[in-house]
Amino acid sequence: MVNIQNVTDDIRWIGASDRRISRFENLFPLSNGVSYNSYIVMDNQIVLFDTCDAAVADQYFENLNFALSGKKPDYLVILHMEPDHCSQIGRLLSLYPDIILVGSVQTFKFLHQFFPELDDVQRIVVKEGEVLQTNNHTFKFIAAPMVHWPEVLMVYDEHSKLLFSADAFGTFGALSGSIFADEYDFAKDLLDESRRYYANIVGKFGPQVQAVLKKTEALDIKGICPLHGPVWRKDINVFIEKYKNWSSYTPESDEILLIYGSMYGHTASAAEKAAALLKEKSEKNVVVYDVSKTDSSFLIGEAFRCGKIVLFAPTYNGGLYLPMHALIHDFEALNLQNRIFALAQNGTWAPMSGKIMQEMLSHLKNCTVLPEMLTITSALDADRESDVESFIEQIVDA
């Protein structure tokens, strides 16, 4: 069934949601799918912004065919060559062989790598600042290298004042009826999944996101059309401010994040006690997670949100409990910065986990590891309460 929605009078969303997908990039768990957004501009010349993922291709072509109502598309602008958006370029060209592909030098390098059979198709190679003019619309190209791949382009339409932002400003989750963010409750329905998407997909590339935010600052942006999640047409600055926060690795909240690993529950028990004392002494919200239970993509989202992070982990075969090791490795891989850490270790015969966490965290930029480490030798006894209290106090005071 055709499912097209109007973004403006002549710009239509022709994308689709995939609710069956269990992991984005076969990596990040999705509880309610993801949308692959594509847009068509029905000017004198017809412009498409991206195709879609293979999973929703039939819906995309049904939408496209209906939107065209017998006409042919003139241009496919390729904002991003990742297969969740470019997988259908071959099928599109088999239906509309006269379509002209528009992209950067690197777009066409990647096109050749993915689709060597398309070497002869018509193309326009564009650079930062160049425009594609249809009748009413003037589409201006903005290079957005590494947001999220090197070839990424954003497009600003001077007519509608919409920014086609590629993967930036995306959100995990299928669309539920409306394509517009303002028809959802942002704080309740979108923010956490926008942040988890940002932190895990583009979190590593904060400086590159900052660079592109700087370029778009001069533009009069009335709406943002990303490749995933809802379209933004109201309160855009609220979302842009979040991007400024996240891309500068500035904590968004003064809540305290406590993550523990535990095999038999003793480290967990100590962590729960520490959380209770932290809550009492700091009067801040404390959010507690078990590193083995909660997928690291959620913990990464939380680490991008909270300024203070407390880690409790057992020693395991002379090393660090593996899920905690993986999480801290993720912190480093995603360039997490500007955080305060406090560490607690457990070990029955030779506690090592704290030292290893400390060493790993020393690779993170602008992070402080508080000096007082809490050491548990198997289980935390009631007579250690004062040790826990001083461990907590340094976190509250930091």
Ligand SMILES: Cc1cc2nc3c(=O)[nH]c(=O)nc-3n(C[C@H](O)[C@H](O)[C@H](O)COP(=O)(O)O)c2cc1C
């Ligand atoms: C498979 C395994 C390997 C461990 N390796 C070490 C070790 O190398 N050094 C150490 O001091 N304790 C080691 N421990 C003990 C734990 O670090 C920890 O003290 C104990 O499991 C209590 O924590 P928990 O109840 O939170 O799991 C090991 C425990 C297990 C189950």
Ligand SMILES: [Fe+2]
């Ligand atoms: Fe991407």
Ligand SMILES: [Fe+2]
């Ligand atoms: Fe994408």
